[in-house]
Amino acid sequence: MKNNTVITDNTDRTTAEYLRSIDTEGALIVTDANVERLCLPRIACLRDIPRVTITPGEEHKTLASAEQIWEALERVQARRNSLLINVGGGLITDLGGFAASCYKRGIRFLNISTTLLADVDASSGGKTGVNFGGLKNQIGVFSWPEATIIGTDMLDTLPQAEVLSGYGEMLKTGYIADASLVESLEAVAVAGVTVERLRSLIGRCTEIKRSVVEADPKESGLRKILNFGHTAGHAFESLLIKRGTPLPHGICVAYGMMTALILSHIRLGLPSEILSRHARLLRATMPAIAFTCDDYPALLGFMHSDKKNDDTSVRFTLLRNIADPVTAQSIDDEEIRTSLDITRDYLGI
Ligand code: GLY
Numbered sequence: 001m002k003n004n005t006v007i008t009d010n011t012d013r014t015t016a017e018y019l020r021s022i023d024t025e026g027a028l029i030v031t032d033a034n035v036e037r038l039c040l041p042r043i044a045c046l047r048d049i050p051r052v053t054i055t056p057g058e059e060h061k062t063l064a065s066a067e068q069i070w071e072a073l074e075r076v077q078a079r080r081n082s083l084l085i086n087v088g089g090g091l092i093t094d095l096g097g098f099a100a101s102c103y104k105r106g107i108r109f110l111n112i113s114t115t116l117l118a119d120v121d122a123s124s125g126g127k128t129g130v131n132f133g134g135l136k137n138q139i140g141v142f143s144w145p146e147a148t149i150i151g152t153d154m155l156d157t158l159p160q161a162e163v164l165s166g167y168g169e170m171l172k173t174g175y176i177a178d179a180s181l182v183e184s185l186e187a188v189a190v191a192g193v194t195v196e197r198l199r200s201l202i203g204r205c206t207e208i209k210r211s212v213v214e215a216d217p218k219e220s221g222l223r224k225i226l227n228f229g230h231t232a233g234h235a236f237e238s239l240l241i242k243r244g245t246p247l248p249h250g251i252c253v254a255y256g257m258m259t260a261l262i263l264s265h266i267r268l269g270l271p272s273e274i275l276s277r278h279a280r281l282l283r284a285t286m287p288a289i290a291f292t293c294d295d296y297p298a299l300l301g302f303m304h305s306d307k308k309n310d311d312t313s314v315r316f317t318l319l320r321n322i323a324d325p326v327t328a329q330s331i332d333d334e335e336i337r338t339s340l341d342i343t344r345d346y347l348g349i
């Protein structure tokens with residue numbers, strides 16, 4: 001695996017330097033319409049490279065969009081050594097990385113990350129893929145970009161909900177690996193979650209992600225710690241999509257971490273003050289979500305259909321303490337229902 005991640009506050013200059021060092025004949029940019037409007041005009045060095053623009057939205061993270069990229073690669077007569085340049089958030093880096101990895105059995109790709117969520121998680125680590133059969137990232141491959149450029153000067157283009165989404169994944173990173181990062185992020189919650197306050201913490205998050213992925217690139221064990229909060233988080237995300245009131249991924253993960261922290265307390269004795277601290281933080285920073293016990297069958301259904309689980313058990317990553325994660329904890333439906341009850345108590349919903 002390659003591990004070439006650069007954090008820059010001048011995406012144009014860093015990208016230009018990178019492109020000078022390689023052959024860009026037959027290169028193609030993959031982006032979405034929002035990034036094309038808000039970010040690409042600020043990355044002047046990409047101006048003359050042909051591009052394919054995907055319609056924004058999770059519903060377009062499909063094989064049909066990958067096909068759109070492959071058709072564009074044919075049009076530019078891409079060769080085996082051509083470069084696909086993915087400019088955008090996690091959807092674009094996942095989709096473009098997947099398309100590049102299949103085209104002619106694999107061409108090189110560069111990720112230029114423009115969202116906080118992609119900066120701290122999705123744009124590095126080698127997971128690529130598309131949604132299929134109603135399931136997230138069901139088709140995909142592990143495949144590493146030539147390099148990831150994290151353009152923090154692009155973050156001022158983000159709506160607040162996307163900043164909060166990245167903040168949720170940053171918190172996850174702190175919980176699994178670094179108590180002082182959690183404290184810094186709690187201080188940000190008190191002052192108000194802004195890009196300016198988070199910028200200096202991005203490097204620590206990418207460092208933690210890199211060390212986990214280096215130790216277990218294909219998620220045979222340790223890497224599962226990166227899924228902390230995601231089992232319940234994905235279920236909340238899917239429920240909200242089904243209701244037609246979606247919220248960004250990292251916000252749902254922040255709520256999923258409440259449920260995972262409760263299970264951690266019940267199963268592994270995680271100190272209860274961490275639960276209260278997280279509930280306070282959610283109330284102070286995140287848009288409210290609401291669910292009742294009538295939603296439990298749907299939530300449990302989503303958890304069981306997650307590709308990490310089966311019909312009989314749901315596996316959670318839990319914490320003995322901050323920075324002391326434990327993977328693959330099988331939890332039965334009764335315990336999950338109890339943890340959802342307690343989640344609602346903590347959040348007053
Ligand atoms: N987003 C979790 C991982 O990269 O493993």
